Amino acid sequence: MFMGVVLLALWSMSILLIIKDRKVPSSRWASLTAFIGGFGFLAGIIDDELRPVLQDFINPSFDVMLHYAANTASLICQMGMPYAFLLFALHSWPAIKEQTRKWVAGIAMLPIIYSLVTTPVVPELLINYRITNIWVVPYLLFSSLLLVYLYFHEKDPLLRRGRYVVLMIGVAPILFITLTIYIFRLYGWYEAWRYNALLIFAQFLLFVGFALKHGVLGVKLSVEQNRLNMTLRALTSGTSILNHSIKNEVGKMQLILHRLNRLTEGQPEIREDIRDLQQSTEHMLNMVQRIQGKVQEIPLKESDCPMDELLNQAIDHVQPYLQQKQIELVLVSKPRWTLRVDPVQLKEVWINLLMNAIEAVPVGGKLEVESYVSKKYFVFVLKDNGKGISKEQLAHVFEPFFSTKKHSESHFGLGLAYCYQVLRKHQGLMEMDSTVGSGTRVYLYIPRKRQMNVSEMEQKEGGHKNETNSGHDGGR
Structure with missing residues (x-):
């Protein structure tokens, strides 16, 4: 059941990224990395949760088909995820030319094609990790180091914050997965991948948290921005009401002061006090108008x-x-x-x-x-x-x-x-x-x-x- 939740979380991240920023290549590859990574948990769900429940109710040949489907899903995850993550890192690097990216993408596909052709899926999935790790580990390590480098050399605060988020929800999990899926299996520890579920779920929570506060790879579910916008709208309404009320009251005060000014002719001290009051009322009105001018709804004339x-x-x-x-x-x-x-x-x-x-x-x-x-x-x-x-x-x-x-x-x-x-x-x-x-x-x-x-x-x-x-x- 928990693996199903993790699969849903991964594919939800993938869908959010592709919907929000499908025109940005780095977002597309980030989305694909999450989507392909989900196939590993799909394989676990089929083998660990679906087949044991259905084995008493389905035809044995269909059970075998489910097993082959799980093997295929696992193979897609293990071969495709390093490639997608590599392309995500390359498209996050602004200095590299598009032609270079295409060449690297083509060359990086060759060991994957070899692995897919030489790896049996039936009756059991038999990946040669000694050969596979020759290209998988460099792909993942190079991509991670490149993203770390880009973070430390980024000066733009918006992009730097985005790169920090990538380190937290991308690089850290990938390095852990490099150990649990690829390196540990060289030594026969094939069940270490199960720990990934907790890590991926925590990654999803971080993704949602960062998206709510700052935005992640183009996805922003901002609460803070909306709060500030609502504050400004409320302030606009409040100052409009305040400005209207003060103008009415100041208008009355100015009429009375004008009348008093006429009645106190020949009394210079009182008239001086009246002039001070008139200046104060004008200053008060000016201040409110200046405040309203800064917070009122701004119509653009483009x-x-x-x-x-x-x-x-x-x-x-x-x-x-x-x-x-x-x-x-x-x-x-x-x-x-x-x-x-x-x-x-x-x-x-x-x-x-x-x-x-x-x-x-x-x-x-x-x-x-x-x-x-x-x-x-x-x-x-x-x-x-x-x-x-x-x-x-x-x-x-x-x-x-x-x-x-x-x-x-x-x-x-x-x-x-x-x-x-x-x-x-x-x-x-x-x-x-x-x-x-x-x-x-x-x-x-x-x-x-x-x-x-x-x-x-x-x-x-x-x-x-x-x-x-x-x-x-x-x-x-």
Whole structure:
């Protein structure tokens, strides 16, 4: 019964991965690895649970067929899983060329074909593990080491988190399975595979946990994002009601103050107090309007916008502040893409982020802006060498009214919440990575589907091709 639960868990992971990200090769191979791995438990279910129950009720020849089916399922698992995992690792490696992947895939298939041809399935499955391990163990170890390497060399926080998840739910189980299915059988320990069931079930629970919190290989069942979205919607409704009520009450106060101002002509001290009250009511109304402007539902007015021009406009806007603090701003790579976005809202995002960075760095500090293309996103990175943010604060930076800027009436803690909203409206993401004493990196992710195609660009620019694949093109 437990093996049935494990089989269901493995194939559920496989289905989730292929449904959510079927266009991404690494997700397809991850899905196939989980699916093929399930055949090993299918074999166990047939031999250990199905045949003993049915043996008194079915024809002996059908029982033999079930046994052969179990042997075939076991063979598919043991021969196919190392290959699928190898291809998953290769497609997770952005530096390797597609042509190289194809060559490796073709060559790596040869020992599998040999093993399938030379391994008898009937009357019993007889795998020669001394020969099989010559290629299986290198496949699995190389793939695992490659994925570990990619994790430690990944700087993008979104991708690094994904690679960490792969280590936990992919590499660790594979290394254990390498021992229990392949190496231990060299020494006659054929039943060690049964321990895999507990490991795979724990792997499934981790998969669900990571998917709920962060997302796994494209699958995201996010509770945290939904909570923040609901908070912002509730805040929008609340500030709208508050703004309406305050405007009504302030309107009454201003009428009364205006009347008092006329009645107190010739009484300068009282009139001075009335002017102070009028300024206070205007300040109160202004504050509520500013809060509502940051949390209200954002309607996008999209147009085709060159990203380098938009970024330059935002930099020009903050140039006086850069000069005042003698801050150097370096464009590591220019985003030469034209995307369908709301330029007004996105420019406001950049201005917010640049102002935050300017306030965080010391006099004579440095800002860097980088851009590159990942598998699914156009990525923008703003890096500063400021004081950084602690991990405790970093967990709350996108929450409304949370601010690391103390003792300032000009900050409501809504700037990053607003930026987050704008990115979500564009079906994008926003991440922040920071180290106390070393500075902060802010990552903006805009989906690649928002890129104009070449024919549209040629029509709009008179045949000039855009340069959309500059920077770190192709495939992180």
